[in-house]
Amino acid sequence: MLAYIARRIVYVIPIVISVALVCFLLVHITPGDPLVAILPADASQELAAQLRAAYGFDRPLPVQFGLWLLRALHGDLGNSIATGRPVLAEVVRAVGNTVTLAIAAAIIGFTMGIMLGLIAGYFRETWIDKLATSFAIAGVSVPHYWLGMLLVIIFSVELNWLPAVGAGPGGSGAWAWDWAHLKYLVLPAITTSVIPMGIITRTVRALTGDILSQDFVEALRAKGLRETGVFRHVIKNAAPTALAVMGLQLGYMLGGSILIETVFSWPGSGFLLNSAIFQRDLPLLQGTILVLALFFVFLNLLVDIAQAAIDPRIKRG
């Protein structure tokens, strides 16, 4: 097991370096000068050159990448061009809010997905299955930013039950786990949960159907095991694959929440990314994407290891 973990970690290193390279190069596929956001339109040549030297944009690309990577390893992702504050601090603060949202959405989406998937797989080809499957297909097909708008229209505009935007009373201050804050979380969390709900329903349904059609289930029933006992076997066999899919979905929610955060003005990493793009704040853009992508890579690593730990069939040799 330890050897397996070590091998997986070694395999991740080149991925991490390549991911950093992609993030670094993002800035350099940008048309125009990376300093365009802070340079006044009538800036003199000397001022432009001075700033370019200050940000290190005058050196050759490989040198820039090496220095950037070295600083990033020390937790220094540079300063935001727009605000002048350290990028890392801004990203960490925003990622915290995104994690809150993703976890709330995961609780809703994973529970619903597992339940619907088990029911649909067990009652395959009945109307219950058709209902659950339609629900799942609607979940993966809906433009989630539009669903967010619909929920705002219903629950904020028409019924006035829940707030439409923000992450707490009095702007986006510190998050707290009380109802005053939680009611801001309800709509974005439901919106975020529909895609994982749909995908997990489909996965669990397929797994349940496959397992129930295997010979050993027949044997279990033949030996007189009650349906609840059979069900326990189904869950045990489906767990590793379902877990892997859920891990991946958690990663997608962390990295892909930008549209939902924009709809709800949720002060998370996606919202930060959005403002970085529109203020052409390249260090912030670079840093946010790097942190989110690394999150995703390490989550995948954890899922692989967890899957190997609970599934004895995975070869670790």
Added chain:
Amino acid sequence: MSELPLSATSDAALQAAPATKARGYWATVGRRILRDKVSMACALVLLLIFVSAILAPWLGLEDPYKGSMIRRLRHIATPGYPLGTDELGRDMLARLIYGGRLSLVVGILPVILAFGIGTSLGLVAGYVGGKLNTAIMRTVDVFYAFPSVLLAIAISGALGAGILNSIVALTIVFVPQITRVAESVTTGVRNRDFVEAARASGAGPFTIMRVHILGNVLGAIFVYATSLISVSMILAAGLSFLGLGTKPPEPEWGLMLNTLRTAIYVNPWVAALPGAMIFAVSICFNLLSDGLRSAMDIRN
């Protein structure tokens, strides 16, 4: 005497066998999907949306660009404006139908481009194998390290707003996914006996890939690609929704959703209409792709 005719017949057999078999197979698939009610209903809805988008200028609609300050945000079913008007007083029905033109192109073109590029890359990687395979597939792995929404937004954010940049960004998102599928099905086929037979009969690598492998893997890759159209539609409109795609005043569903967002307190249901179009197209493609997948699974 026996040498020449024998090789000629076996060659002819090799050329003919997959072709006749393929025709029979696709005919069966076609029959099966024509009998699937859900798939046919989706195909009909999509056909309606496509045809009306193409024929928009000849449908006698209002000018989708002409606004009016005195008839802004009319409700649905206002006489003369069946679907109301938007925040600048432009006719919603006209804008929704015209909006299909850009929305469908930006949503579907990236998948078509990625299908071409990804299939070629995957086929070469799977068939040639070795170092080339490693190089292609490890590069693909790097793109898999980014959630696709993040990657699409990062690339088009860096390239700047615009339709062309959106198409480029989405194509880059889908190429690795299709390459991975294409490589895995090609690897599954390349060591089969008929490929060995073609090689033994002197066929070059390009002929083998084109004639013997492509015919056997294209179906699987195609079904996978159709399942991506739904995601692509949502992402393409999403980029416009963020302001990274089309620019105003072009009618495009994502952008319309964005500009109407400020109107949800005044006329919420008109504001929600463009999203319903995206949803309709996306769910129809998803169901059609599911139908195609089960129609191609002849064993069941």
